[in-house]
Amino acid sequence: MVVGEAPGENEDLQGEPFVGAAGQLLDRMLAALQLARAADGPPARSVYIANTLKCRPPRNRNPGAEELAQCEPFLVRQVELLQPRIILAMGRFAVQALLRSDEAIGRLRGRVHRYQGVPLVVTYHPAYLLRSPLDKAKAWEDLCLAAATLEGGPA
Ligand code: URA
Numbered sequence: 046m047v048v049g050e051a052p053g054e055n056e057d058l059q060g061e062p063f064v065g066a067a068g069q070l071l072d073r074m075l076a077a078l079q080l081a082r083a084a085d086g087p088p089a090r091s092v093y094i095a096n097t098l099k100c101r102p103p104r105n106r107n108p109g110a111e112e113l114a115q116c117e118p119f120l121v122r123q124v125e126l127l128q129p130r131i132i133l134a135m136g137r138f139a140v141q142a143l144l145r146s147d148e149a150i151g152r153l154r155g156r157v158h159r160y161q162g163v164p165l166v167v168t169y170h171p172a173y174l175l176r177s178p179l180d181k182a183k184a185w186e187d188l189c190l191a192a193a194t195l196e197g198g199p200a
Pocket residue numbers: 049050051052053056061062063064067068096172
């Protein structure tokens with residue numbers, strides 16, 4: 046399971062998460078691990094993509110603490126229902142919602158956390174990676190950590 050930030054305008058229009066440029070990068074990152082969105086691949090290699098916020102903040106501004114709190118029960122329930130084998134938290138708002146941490150991504154990545162008992166790996170948001178391509182190598186390390194955690198056995 047991947048958790049991002051919030052739908053943007055195109056995501057709102059299409060009713061799908063990550064349909065823009067950041068989503069294309071996310072798809073390529075997943076494909077590098079022979080993974081695909083849940084609708085596109087076999088169940089064993091499927092990734093469910095969710096957002097911390099369930100609707101678009103006005104003018105694409107950052108989510109507020111109150112908005113994150115309001116949407117949290119939906120995310121909690123998604124995790125309960127899906128029972129993902131691993132969660133990849135992308136970007137600081139996913140981290141705030143899931144780990145309740147304001148620490149920088151750079152300080153939280155590189156190790157396995159837990160959310161509702163599910164292993165959780167922190168990485169950069171793909172929209173950030175589009176602006177800061179030098180950090181793509183670190184995101185790849187994070188994906189490899191997530192894959193190795195999965196291969197290490199059941200959660
Ligand atoms: N960015 C996100 O975090 N989520 C989306 O669905 C689209 C862009």
